[in-house]
Structures are given as C-alpha cells and as structure tokens.
Amino acid sequence: MNQYMLLRRMFWPIMLLVFGVTAILNEYTGIGYDKSWPIYVIAWGILKLAENAILAQNPPPAPPPYGGYPPPPGSAYGAPPPASGPTGPTTTAIVPSNSEEGR
Numbered sequence: 001m002n003q004y005m006l007l008r009r010m011f012w013p014i015m016l017l018v019f020g021v022t023a024i025l026n027e028y029t030g031i032g033y034d035k036s037w038p039i040y041v042i043a044w045g046i047l048k049l050a051e052n053a054i055l056a057q058n059p060p061p062a063p064p065p066y067g068g069y070p071p072p073p074g075s076a077y078g079a080p081p082p083a084s085g086p087t088g089p090t091t092t093a094i095v096p097s098n099s100e101e102g103r
Helices: 003-028 037-057
Strands: none
Touching: 003 037
C-alpha cells in the first residue's frame, strides 16, 4: 500500500482521536467545544499538507486509455468513409521522395 492511500485511510481515525482529546480537555479543563475548533482546523490542515507532500513525491499514474467502441465510419469523429466508385474502392500509395531536401 502506498503512503498516500495509508494517509487517506487514517484521516478520519486521526480526526476521531482529536475529538477524543478535545472531549478530555472539555471534561478536565475549562476548554470547551466552543473554544476547541482551532484544533480541528490545525489537524485538518496538517493532514492536507502531508497528502500534498506525498503526492508531490509520488504523482499518481496516468489513467488507462479509454477502451470504448470505435467511431462509426463516416462520422465527424472517425475517418472519412471509404471512397467507392463504379469500379469499387480506390487506394492511394505513398511514395517517398528521393530528394535531399526532406532530410
């Protein structure tokens, strides 16, 4: 398992731990839930910074190419339809030039 997925899976357990710490602070000190919201913001920010640092080191792989159906012939997205005349389809051969200008 890569580090990014590990951190993503640990996000909510860490936030639950922070909530438990604020519950203990609420019980034994004068810091209530109304005054502990900066702790949640700081924990969330630290976790997001760690995610971005991991992604900067190991970028995710590119998605695989789309393997959908080929476009229908003659559509605006596909190749032009094959040309057919009275004798049948025609083909064109590409012949390389022998001149030195193209090199």
